[in-house]
Amino acid sequence: MEFNRINIGVIGCGHWGPNHIRIFSHLPGSSVLMCADPDQSRLESVKNSFLNIQTTADHKAIFNNPDIHAVCIAAPTNTHYALAKEALECGKHVLCEKPLAMKPEECHELKDLAERKKKVLMVGHIFLFNAGIVWLKECIGSGELGKIHYAYSTRTNLGPFRYDVNALWDLAPHDISIFNYLFDGSPVNVSARGQKCLGESHEDLAFATLEYPHDILANVHVSWLDPRKVRQITIVGDKKMVVWDDLDNIGPIKLYDKHVEKTKKFYETYGEFQLLSKEGSVMIPKVGASEPLKKQGEYFLSCIAKGIAPEVSDASKGLDVVRTLCAIQTSMEHQGSLIKIS
Numbered sequence: 001m002e003f004n005r006i007n008i009g010v011i012g013c014g015h016w017g018p019n020h021i022r023i024f025s026h027l028p029g030s031s032v033l034m035c036a037d038p039d040q041s042r043l044e045s046v047k048n049s050f051l052n053i054q055t056t057a058d059h060k061a062i063f064n065n066p067d068i069h070a071v072c073i074a075a076p077t078n079t080h081y082a083l084a085k086e087a088l089e090c091g092k093h094v095l096c097e098k099p100l101a102m103k104p105e106e107c108h109e110l111k112d113l114a115e116r117k118k119k120v121l122m123v124g125h126i127f128l129f130n131a132g133i134v135w136l137k138e139c140i141g142s143g144e145l146g147k148i149h150y151a152y153s154t155r156t157n158l159g160p161f162r163y164d165v166n167a168l169w170d171l172a173p174h175d176i177s178i179f180n181y182l183f184d185g186s187p188v189n190v191s192a193r194g195q196k197c198l199g200e201s202h203e204d205l206a207f208a209t210l211e212y213p214h215d216i217l218a219n220v221h222v223s224w225l226d227p228r229k230v231r232q233i234t235i236v237g238d239k240k241m242v243v244w245d246d247l248d249n250i251g252p253i254k255l256y257d258k259h260v261e262k263t264k265k266f267y268e269t270y271g272e273f274q275l276l277s278k279e280g281s282v283m284i285p286k287v288g289a290s291e292p293l294k295k296q297g298e299y300f301l302s303c304i305a306k307g308i309a310p311e312v313s314d315a316s317k318g319l320d321v322v323r324t325l326c327a328i329q330t331s332m333e334h335q336g337s338l339i340k341i342s
């Protein structure tokens with residue numbers, strides 16, 4: 001089907017929804033016709049910034065509007081599955097914020113429904129559109145790091161706190177989607193601990209260890225109870241090591257020409273270690289500046305216009321992330337037991 005301009009409805013106008021409204025209002029291929037939120041104050045604030053957008057307290061008005069081709073779901077996580085299902089059933093293309101749903105079987109159902117209805121279903125795994133993360137993917141693919149030994153991510157801040165999901169479900173979808181993308185697969189097992197510091201219902205932090213194929217171990221630390229805002233990933237290969245820091249103004253990537261020579265007889269003294277460790281320069285590559293949310297929006301529109309299923313951040317990738325989140329949650333509830341993921 002050919003579209004001159006793709007009309008979008010945005011569902012959820014809290015903290016994040018207005019960013020989608022801004023992007024789809026400014027992209028040349030789309031217009032935002034309507035947005036929905038049961039909270040009147042959110043709608044007022046959208047009306048003040050975007051004069052031509054119709055607002056509604058009932059998301060069904062968007063689903064029933066025949067002029068709207070696609071919806072963007074930026075409502076709380078525990079509403080994603082029901083809203084995405086209803087949208088697809090009403091014949092809309094869907095860009096759903098992360099995570100796609102809260103159970104693997106819900107993701108399967110949404111994926112099948114989108115295929116049956118021939119609609120694009122994409123998940124807002126925004127970091128797959130981040131120039132620094134794309135650079136990391138190319139760096140790993142080129143073999144520059146050598147064989148990857150392990151990786152770890154830190155995603156912390158003081159707040160914002162959520163009431164529908166814990167810090168794992170809120171924050172870790174980003175890191176899991178990044179590691180799945182970088183390591184071309186999903187974890188085979190996980191083990192994790194979390195803690196409920198501020199209340200009795202939700203974990204405010206989690207430390208999860210994910211084992212990927214090819215002996216790659218990845219650790220994810222997420223927390224909304226931390227003194228510092230950190231967005232970092234470190235990847236250690238047997239040739240080079242790299243650190244991504246999304247908040248570094250000089251450049252998000254630092255490539256360290258460092259490694260340790262492996263010998264048949266490994267070191268026994270510090271002196272021997274010094275001879276084996278190789279320390280070179282640190283390189284800060286130019287990765288270019290682009291807004292990931294804009295790139296994600298452009299990709300969603302191009303999939304609709306071309307009538308193709310998204311390869312980046314499709315429902316299968318959303319399912320992999322949800323399956324991993326469920327396994328981590330189970331492990332947390334069993335004091336860190338190893339949970340296999342089939």
Ligand SMILES: NC(=O)c1ccc[n+]([C@@H]2O[C@H](COP(=O)([O-])OP(=O)(O)OC[C@H]3O[C@@H](n4cnc5c(N)ncnc54)[C@H](O)[C@@H]3O)[C@@H](O)[C@H]2O)c1
Pocket residue numbers: 011012013014015016017036037038039042059073074075076077079097098099124126170
């Ligand atoms: N990709 C990212 O970097 C990123 C960043 C922030 C949030 N998010 C995701 O975006 C979603 C929203 O997060 P937020 O921070 O904006 O939360 P929020 O609580 O600030 O806003 C959610 C809004 O949805 C509204 N809402 C609830 N039920 C609704 C319904 N049935 N129809 C329409 N609106 C409804 C609420 O009234 C609220 O205004 C979450 O899934 C979150 O994971 C993604």
